[in-house]
Amino acid sequence: MTSPAPLAASRCPIDHTTLAQPRDPNGCPVSARAAAFNPFEPAYMQAPGDYLRWAREQEPVFWSPQLGYWIVTRYEDVKAVFRDNLLFSPAVALEKITPATPEVMGILQSYGFAMNRTMVNEDEPDHMARRRLLMDAFLPERLATLEPMIRALAREYMDRFIDKGRADLVAEMFYEIPLNIALKFLGVPDEGAEQLRQFAVAHTLNTWGRPTAQEQLDIAHNVGRFWQTAQNILDGMRAQPDGEGWMYETIRQHLKHPDVVPESYLRSMMMAILAAAHETTSNATANAFHTLLTHRQSWDDICANPALIPNAVEECLRVAGSIIAWRRQATADTQVGGVAIPKGARLLLVQASANFDPRHFENPDDIDVYRESAVEHLTFGYGAHQCMGKNIGRMQMRIFLEEFVRRLPHMRLVPGQAMSYLSNTSFRGPDALWVVWEPALNPERSGSRQLPPPGAFFIGPPPKASIARSVVLREKHAEGEGLFRLVLADPQGGVLPAWSAGAHVDLIAGGFRRKYSLCGEANDRSTLQVVVQREADGRGGSRHFCDQLEVGTVLQLSGPKNLFKLDESARHFVLFAGGIGITPVMAMADRLKHLGKSYEIHYAGRSRTQMALLARLERDHAAHLHLYVKSQGQRLSLPAVLADVTADTRVYACGPDRLISELESLSERWPAGVLHFEHFNAEGTALDPSKEHAFVAQLKDSNVEIAVAADQTLLQALQSAGFDVPCDCNEGLCGTCEVAVVEGDVDHRDKVLTKGERQTNRRLMACCSRAAGQRIVLAL
Ligand code: HEM
Numbered sequence: 001m002t003s004p005a006p007l008a009a010s011r012c013p014i015d016h017t018t019l020a021q022p023r024d025p026n027g028c029p030v031s032a033r034a035a036a037f038n039p040f041e042p043a044y045m046q047a048p049g050d051y052l053r054w055a056r057e058q059e060p061v062f063w064s065p066q067l068g069y070w071i072v073t074r075y076e077d078v079k080a081v082f083r084d085n086l087l088f089s090p091a092v093a094l095e096k097i098t099p100a101t102p103e104v105m106g107i108l109q110s111y112g113f114a115m116n117r118t119m120v121n122e123d124e125p126d127h128m129a130r131r132r133l134l135m136d137a138f139l140p141e142r143l144a145t146l147e148p149m150i151r152a153l154a155r156e157y158m159d160r161f162i163d164k165g166r167a168d169l170v171a172e173m174f175y176e177i178p179l180n181i182a183l184k185f186l187g188v189p190d191e192g193a194e195q196l197r198q199f200a201v202a203h204t205l206n207t208w209g210r211p212t213a214q215e216q217l218d219i220a221h222n223v224g225r226f227w228q229t230a231q232n233i234l235d236g237m238r239a240q241p242d243g244e245g246w247m248y249e250t251i252r253q254h255l256k257h258p259d260v261v262p263e264s265y266l267r268s269m270m271m272a273i274l275a276a277a278h279e280t281t282s283n284a285t286a287n288a289f290h291t292l293l294t295h296r297q298s299w300d301d302i303c304a305n306p307a308l309i310p311n312a313v314e315e316c317l318r319v320a321g322s323i324i325a326w327r328r329q330a331t332a333d334t335q336v337g338g339v340a341i342p343k344g345a346r347l348l349l350v351q352a353s354a355n356f357d358p359r360h361f362e363n364p365d366d367i368d369v370y371r372e373s374a375v376e377h378l379t380f381g382y383g384a385h386q387c388m389g390k391n392i393g394r395m396q397m398r399i400f401l402e403e404f405v406r407r408l409p410h411m412r413l414v415p416g417q418a419m420s421y422l423s424n425t426s427f428r429g430p431d432a433l434w435v436v437w438e439p440a441l442n443p444e445r446s447g448s449r450q451l452p453p454p455g456a457f458f459i460g461p462p463p464k465a466s467i468a469r470s471v472v473l474r475e476k477h478a479e480g481e482g483l484f485r486l487v488l489a490d491p492q493g494g495v496l497p498a499w500s501a502g503a504h505v506d507l508i509a510g511g512f513r514r515k516y517s518l519c520g521e522a523n524d525r526s527t528l529q530v531v532v533q534r535e536a537d538g539r540g541g542s543r544h545f546c547d548q549l550e551v552g553t554v555l556q557l558s559g560p561k562n563l564f565k566l567d568e569s570a571r572h573f574v575l576f577a578g579g580i581g582i583t584p585v586m587a588m589a590d591r592l593k594h595l596g597k598s599y600e601i602h603y604a605g606r607s608r609t610q611m612a613l614l615a616r617l618e619r620d621h622a623a624h625l626h627l628y629v630k631s632q633g634q635r636l637s638l639p640a641v642l643a644d645v646t647a648d649t650r651v652y653a654c655g656p657d658r659l660i661s662e663l664e665s666l667s668e669r670w671p672a673g674v675l676h677f678e679h680f681n682a683e684g685t686a687l688d689p690s691k692e693h694a695f696v697a698q699l700k701d702s703n704v705e706i707a708v709a710a711d712q713t714l715l716q717a718l719q720s721a722g723f724d725v726p727c728d729c730n731e732g733l734c735g736t737c738e739v740a741v742v743e744g745d746v747d748h749r750d751k752v753l754t755k756g757e758r759q760t761n762r763r764l765m766a767c768c769s770r771a772a773g774q775r776i777v778l779a780l
């Protein structure tokens with residue numbers, strides 16, 4: 001049995017006598033809102049991200065007296081807890097969140113119920129040893145064999161209702177296909193969908209729900225029957241252990257390595273995986289269809305461009321995931337987000353809140369199928385326990401959407417239907433999802449839209465190249481010598497994504513992809529503006545954008561993404577721009593002016609005609625603007641300007657390497673965190689196999705070693721070993737591919753870290769930096 005459920009909820013675990021500032025007149029630090037937090041009331045399930053919005057802003061880590069858990073709501077905190085599975089043990093992941101009464105325990109015992117450690121709640125080092133032995137079946141090449149079966153099932157189930165004009169997609173498709181696929185993957189004989197559904201509901205309520213004492217009795221009988229059914233299935237499989245499927249492989253590994261894959265694991269996993277392998281995917285699929293059909297523009301976008309579907313799946317997993325909260329237990333006194341957490345405390349990590357954190361996602365409340373960072377959601381967990389089946393879930397969701405956008409693009413939600421969910425902390429998916437359409441308009445009836453053969457199917461996170469929206473060049477203004485300001489708009493006149501100061505977009509046209517910082521009016525949602533500098537001797541991208549793009553040209557745009565965020569909390573801001581580096585700096589100045597902050601702009605260029613945006617700067621920021629025009633003999637002296645830097649100054653700079661490196665030298669005397677910069681070229685970051693050496697990367701959290709060949713980047717080696725390390729620029733400019741270093745010297749090649757940060761050897765950019773020696777240990 002897993003350890004008993006948490007203490008009765010009402011007792012506050014905090015020693016009130018040590019509190020300097022109690023939050024409540026009674027001296028209790030639990031605020032009124034924290035005390036009212038109740039994940040079993042309908043509002044939590046309806047919109048968990050919204051339900052916890054107040055906490056993300058005001059009390060990101062709080063004690064919930066009703067649950068007896070610490071609730072963690074911000075992205076960085078949730079991720080940090082997930083990634084440290086020694087300090088935050090997963091042992092409580094399958095614990096009953098509502099303590100069992102003695103009567104319930106008696107019922108469960110009468111069925112021989114002995115749920116114990118599986119994979120998801122196992123501690124190290126046992127967990128990793130087991131995970132490694134059982135990982136093969138999840139590798140992309142093995143999963144590829146499931147694709148034809150998923151597609152055939154999707155078509156067959158759709159055939160059953162396509163002429164009816166109305167369906168409950170949950171009952172008529174999304175529950176059964178993931179169940180079939182899960183059984184096939186596991187090698188388990190079909191036990192009947194209805195019975196398994198009843199069992200899965202009981203298992204969810206038993207583990208993550210708050211049933212009344214009376215309801216618990218019924219649930220306990222169902223859980224007991226589920227346990228027995230799972231044991232009978234397992235015994236049948238063990239009698240013929242040469243069958244195909246993951247559970248058969250597990251049985252064979254148990255016979256070879258009973259110490260790593262023990263009997264109790266087999267028994268517990270047999271039951272747990274029956275629910276985990278299909279409920280998660282059924283729910284995620286229903287949530288995704290609901291999300292996309294509610295945001296019709298997104299649905300229309302994927303119908304028009306099915307290449308967007310893989311990213312739409314990630315965006316739906318972000319905003320409407322099927323696992324919305326997961327659990328850990330502190331193994332020592334520690335802190336999360338600055339809040340003291342005592343040893344033994346239980347934590348509820350609310351991924352559904354973290355996924356809406358504006359500190360990590362731009363415009364988190366918008367559903368944006370073009371969002372490149374969507375894949376960074378935490379719905380699959382993170383770190384050593386990250387979902388092993390994530391690619392099975394993804395591929396099913398992807399195939400279902402591919403089939404629907406071709407065969408029923410005109411489908412709509414039945415208006416006004418209320419969505420209902422099972423009340424629990426963690427598993428979220430609607431009980432039903434009713435849709436309607438006009439069968440006479442089905443494309444296949446008119447033959448107007450023959451089913452095209454699906455493109456090459458890939459397994460894993462979405463390829464970046466597919467995530468781009470069309471925009472039209474609405475205006476093109478010469479801003480000076482070789483400088484063009486491009487004003488871009490949605491071709492249909494729609495709204496474009498919001499962005500914040502420092503954000504950039506990628507423009508894609510004529511085979512070129514280049515990054516440009518945004519510099520328009522931040523509150524204008526109808527256009528995005530960039531300035532392109534024509535580089536006569538460059539690689540051709542800027543020449544193409546300046547020479548070939550005419551007003552009316554349609555091009556592709558990806559982003560916005562912000563890797564140069566403004567820390568708005570500081571007192572005084574010193575902004576530096578060299579040449580075209582003025583674009584993000586002007587956006588920052590606009591924002592600071594709007595906030596009423598103290599700021600100064602120092603802008604250096606060769607001549608006035610080579611300096612962009614001067615008129616606008618002089619109009620809006622004249623009192624704060626200092627120009628250094630070389631042709632007029634004006635020179636910028638950084639030490640003079642930066643004589644009074646204090647801890648609450650922030651220095652932001654965008655410009656050539658010379659400017660940045662001089663600032664870096666000066667910053668050695670400043671408090672940490674003052675200097676922030678963005679380079680605009682990637683010289684010296686490219687891989688040159690003739691000069692590189694191979695090395696080994698040891699991944700500490702995952703207990704895996706990866707060989708990095710001389711002709712490979714560390715990022716490539718990590719990605720081909722199945723680690724979803726995100727990357728954006730691939731040339732050391734953006735910081736997206738950052739990995740924490742535990743041990744070993746780094747040959748830093750990026751343009752993101754400061755000199756001081758490099759010297760500490762705590763972080764590296766995997767797309768370009770390498771081990772200085774033969775070996776490096778990473779926190780992955
Ligand atoms: C673990 C979510 C589909 C098998 C997990 C965890 C989450 C999760 C949140 C815990 C992660 C952590 O503790 O860091 C999901 C979602 C799915 C999905 C949202 C669908 C959209 C699947 C499928 C399978 C599967 C289809 C198997 C066929 C597993 C296993 C683990 C796991 C074996 C334990 C991994 C470990 O502890 O090392 N999943 N899952 N999942 N999932 Fe999934």
Ligand code: FES
Nearest residue numbers: 728730734735767
């Ligand atoms: Fe941009 Fe590595 S992906 S720094």
